[in-house]
Amino acid sequence: MTDPLELPASARRPRQTFELEETGFNEVPKRFRRFYRRWRGAGDKLGPNEALCPVCKVVIRSTKELRAGDRVYCMPCMSRLELVEEEGMLIAKVIY
Numbered sequence: 001m002t003d004p005l006e007l008p009a010s011a012r013r014p015r016q017t018f019e020l021e022e023t024g025f026n027e028v029p030k031r032f033r034r035f036y037r038r039w040r041g042a043g044d045k046l047g048p049n050e051a052l053c054p055v056c057k058v059v060i061r062s063t064k065e066l067r068a069g070d071r072v073y074c075m076p077c078m079s080r081l082e083l084v085e086e087e088g089m090l091i092a093k094v095i096y
């Protein structure tokens with residue numbers, strides 16, 4: 001039986017890729033710094049390749065567009081997170 005909601009992989013929109021620049025984030029070893037940045041508070045906006053860690057409020061950045069169901073690792077606080085969609089927004093939730 002085929003679930004009609006399950007699109008074949010070839011029909012999915014390919015993920016955008018992103019160049020990550022140095023952000024000045026200094027709480028992780030140098031080679032990982034571009035994958036994190038500080039949340040600048042109200043008025044800051046997450047890019048399609050970014051997720052906000054609910055634990056330490058650091059922005060996690062990927063070279064790929066992030067989607068619901070993706071799992072990301074927050075190195076500054078060592079949390080494993082899963083992205084879920086809530087009211088049209090991607091929210092990172094801690095995986096216990």
Ligand SMILES: [Zn+2]
Nearest residue numbers: 053056074077
């Ligand atoms: Zn964190």
